Amino acid sequence: MKEVVVLVGSGSIGQAIARRVGAGKKIILGDLKISAANDAAKILENAGFETSTVEVDISSRESILNLIEHAKKFGEIKNLINAAGVSPSQASVEKILQVDLYGTAVLLEEFGKIISEGGSGVIISSQSGHRLHALTEEENFLLATTPTEKLLEIDFLKKISDTLKAYQFAKRGNVLRVMYEATKWGKRNATINSISPGIIITPLANDELHGPRGEGYRKMLEKSPAKRAGTPDEVGDLAEFLMSSRGKFISGADFLIDGGTTASYFFGDLQYLKKTH
Ligand SMILES: NC(=O)c1ccc[n+]([C@@H]2O[C@H](COP(=O)([O-])OP(=O)(O)OC[C@H]3O[C@@H](n4cnc5c(N)ncnc54)[C@H](O)[C@@H]3O)[C@@H](O)[C@H]2O)c1
Helix, strand or coil, X not given: CCCEEEEECCCHHHHHHHHHHCCCCEEEEEECCHHHHHHHHHHHHCCCCEEXXXXXXXXXXXXXXXXXXXXXXXXXXXXXXXXXXXXXXXXXXXXXXXXXXXHHHHHHHHHHHHCCCCCEEEEECCCHHHHCCXXXXXXXXXXXXXXXXXXXXXXXHHCCCCHXXXXXXXXXXXXXXXXXXXXXXXXXXXXXXXXXXXXXXXXXXXHHHHCCCHHHHHHHHHHCCCCCCECHXXXXXXXXXXXXXXXXXXXXXXEEECCCHHHHHHHCHHHHXXXXX
16 A cells, blocks of 8 residues: 555646655546546656546546545545646636536545545645635635535625636635635644646646737736746645645645736736736
8 A cells, every 4th residue: 555646637737746746655646537637647657656547527526535435445645636627718607616616625625534644735726816806704704614515605606707707716715715624634634725826837828828818928927027937847846845744834825826926916017907807
């Protein structure tokens, strides 16, 4: 039996994190598209990692429980990485809330029940959650603590009509849910944190950069403090720290890694984006 790392969402960000925490462990690669998990497994196996793939839809509790059953066959689950998600240009309001908000909440809940003593996890949120207006104390409380099966019935979520708002609420919701769940994960001496990346170059972001909206994208990056997009490896380095023994005093926290873009959005050269975002 080995220590097990479960990665959900086998894209570039998830893989970068798995490479940093997965040596000598069994890495379970879950994805809605089994082909994405299999492709990632091939790359990782050729780099010396041990993997197993499984199809999973995080918007279904049954599917998450099936993932956990599969993972437990290989040993104790030491780490959870959630890098699965859908973006505002990929999915409807309902789908975004189901996958990014509800799915993440159920993952946190179910893995919180079985994560091994001293384990750790990271959830990939987004800078988009930081662009949402400030919520009231009650709204924060509801997003953090509403029982998962009632989460999508929250009144203010039902009123959302555009996909960017849905994504922003889902990602803010992730950060709040991580805080709530950290109190439970702590009972197993385990930590859970979220990372909110800015634009990170993945196949999807690359398509956007060279697609019809590419010019706007490139201008935004040029005007950001870092003057460039981020790389999956930079997110991986941060996640590695949070999930290692050096990160043991950090739990229920969110880390913005966006090259200063959010700072500039509120107070610098990127304030023009407020009109469109
Ligand atoms: N790339 C960026 O610029 C960026 C920036 C901020 C946040 N993020 C977040 O990072 C995460 C990973 O994004 P990425 O850029 O690596 O994208 P990606 O599309 O390469 O990876 C996401 C993976 O999630 C999978 N997935 C989608 N719905 C799923 C479901 N219901 N159940 C299981 N798997 C599902 C997809 O099949 C895909 O393989 C997402 O949550 C995204 O919102 C990305």
